[in-house]
Amino acid sequence: MNHKLSHYDFDLPENLIAQKPTQRRGQSRLLVVDREKQTL
Structure with missing residues (x-):
């Protein structure tokens, strides 16, 4: 599992x-x- 914190950087109203x-x-x-x- 290759999840980076930067993958979750988005605008959330x-x-x-x-x-x-x-x-x-x-x-x-x-x-x-x-x-x-290593699972979600």
């Missing part, structure tokens, strides 16, 4: 950042990085 959790917890998403297995 503030209005797209959640200010509160979703009402349906099942709709929540989270990116998980496993450094040992």
Whole structure:
């Protein structure tokens, strides 16, 4: 896995950042990085 921090440098409008959790917890998403297995 060859992921560089620079690959994640992008503009993110503030209005797209959640200010509160979703009402349906099942709709929540989270990116998980496993450094040992080198997977996302």
